[in-house]
Amino acid sequence: MSAFIVLGAQWGDEGKGKMTDYLAETAEVVVRYQGGNNAGHTVEVGDKQYKLHLIPSGILYDDKVNVIGNGVVVDPKALFEEMDYLEGLGIKITPEKLVISDRAHIILPYHKILDSLKERSRGKNDIGTTGKGIGPCYTDKFERCGIRVCDFIKPEVFKDKLMENIVMKNDYITKVLNGSPLDFNEVYEEYTKYAERLKPFVQDISVRVYDEIKKNKNVLFEGAQGMLLDIDYGTYPYVTSSNTTAGGVCNGVGIGPSMITNAVGIAKAYTTRVGKGPFPTELFDETGNWIREKGFEYGVTTGRARRCGWLDLVILKTTARVSGLTSFAVTKIDTLAGLDKIKICVGYKFEGKVIDYFPASLEDLAKCEPVYEEFQGWDNSVAEARSYDELPENAKKYLKKIEEFTGVKVSIVSVGPRRDQTIKVGDI
Ligand code: GDP
Ligand code: IMO
Ligand code: MG
Numbered sequence: 001m002s003a004f005i006v007l008g009a010q011w012g013d014e015g016k017g018k019m020t021d022y023l024a025e026t027a028e029v030v031v032r033y034q035g036g037n038n039a040g041h042t043v044e045v046g047d048k049q050y051k052l053h054l055i056p057s058g059i060l061y062d063d064k065v066n067v068i069g070n071g072v073v074v075d076p077k078a079l080f081e082e083m084d085y086l087e088g089l090g091i092k093i094t095p096e097k098l099v100i101s102d103r104a105h106i107i108l109p110y111h112k113i114l115d116s117l118k119e120r121s122r123g124k125n126d127i128g129t130t131g132k133g134i135g136p137c138y139t140d141k142f143e144r145c146g147i148r149v150c151d152f153i154k155p156e157v158f159k160d161k162l163m164e165n166i167v168m169k170n171d172y173i174t175k176v177l178n179g180s181p182l183d184f185n186e187v188y189e190e191y192t193k194y195a196e197r198l199k200p201f202v203q204d205i206s207v208r209v210y211d212e213i214k215k216n217k218n219v220l221f222e223g224a225q226g227m228l229l230d231i232d233y234g235t236y237p238y239v240t241s242s243n244t245t246a247g248g249v250c251n252g253v254g255i256g257p258s259m260i261t262n263a264v265g266i267a268k269a270y271t272t273r274v275g276k277g278p279f280p281t282e283l284f285d286e287t288g289n290w291i292r293e294k295g296f297e298y299g300v301t302t303g304r305a306r307r308c309g310w311l312d313l314v315i316l317k318t319t320a321r322v323s324g325l326t327s328f329a330v331t332k333i334d335t336l337a338g339l340d341k342i343k344i345c346v347g348y349k350f351e352g353k354v355i356d357y358f359p360a361s362l363e364d365l366a367k368c369e370p371v372y373e374e375f376q377g378w379d380n381s382v383a384e385a386r387s388y389d390e391l392p393e394n395a396k397k398y399l400k401k402i403e404e405f406t407g408v409k410v411s412i413v414s415v416g417p418r419r420d421q422t423i424k425v426g427d428i
Helices: 016-026 076-088 109-125 134-143 155-176 184-201 205-214 247-253 286-294 313-322 362-367 380-384 393-406
Strands: 003-008 029-032 041-045 048-052 065-068 098-101 219-222 262-268 271-273 307-309 327-331 341-350 353-355 369-376 410-414 422-424
Touching (some): 016 219, 016 327, 029 205, 048 076, 262 313, 286 307, 313 341, 341 393, 369 393, 393 410
Parallel strands (some): 003 219, 003 262, 065 098, 327 410
Antiparallel strands (some): 271 307, 341 353
């Protein structure tokens, strides 16, 4: 039995979708535990590309159970659009293949409106959210006025809770944020249809996942976003509203830590970030643009250009600690191929010392100056490598540096977007 986590080690978009798809081959159950359709996970199988947002990447297999945990926020409209998109590509989605927690919170139209109006009111201090209503939905969860799946699928309960929320939100939207009010009947009518369609997929997923693990099934927990977007350990307030670190699994699924065997951190061979907020190794020069174009660094969910920079080992070391990583999967080393020299950040100069941890205060972080080590590059033949031995020597040195600095082994190296462009180096 194994129950292992696949999580983003940087600011998201590290290749979690690809690695989940690759590792799901050995798993029977794939579980999302936090986030929502702010995520954009790309999986390439053969000549087909799939873009997943809310549905676990295991859905592409016929024989996996895919679970949306209670820690996830579910936009039913987006969920059904994604289901229809996948079914259009020939992927069958049945209640046997997809299970949704009765405790997950529902994203409603006012969450999306609030997301955009609040961003507007933040002015130049906006976060650069995906606009999917994620933050406002988690706010309601903690404010204790959220609507859970179990309430949503009971028309009378949903009606009362929706009425209460719409009255409250309309007040805030019109009086504080200068927006237009929502019509209760319109929302109720549209969303009760979604609720009806959702019903067959709903289960107590804590019981389900626990039982699967007890039956010795292999369970993969697919993270969304990345370590530095974590609400507690990320670059607050430029973060998402959930725990993206390994700790998010226990609360987001309803299982204990002793049931989790491994945690694989997915790390891109360089660093990217979408949205606002600090980024110590960001490149503003031609090299940054070159990496963006070569790696096609554009958001899957919003299409925004991703900011690009050198690999930052301070970040990876922090992720290794906070999530108790058992190994790293390093992706996109083929993207760096062709560069003469490649830099890695091995510490921050801060107040006269060199530190190797990520400071909490954004003011302190702004004072941090990355300390770099320079590496020799490698060529495009790296994309053809199918074993560790076939990797260019310089790429091996690069990977060794990651292991040495973080104290965590690299178990997988990804040299291209496809399933077959993956090299297993060691145990996860
Ligand atoms: P996720 O959000 O972590 O699942 O990552 P995204 O799907 O947002 O972004 C990663 C992108 O890189 C996707 O387009 C993947 O197909 C692609 N990708 C993943 N691994 C590799 C790799 O090793 N090499 C290359 N060139 N592309 C990769
Ligand atoms: P995957 O799973 C990269 C970023 C947004 C914004 C911040 C808050 O594909 O790695 P939110 O809408 O969550 O309130 O936005 O978080 N963000 C992501 N960046 N990859 C993601 O997901 C992201 N999900 C959210 O750009 O900066
Ligand atoms: Mg993504």
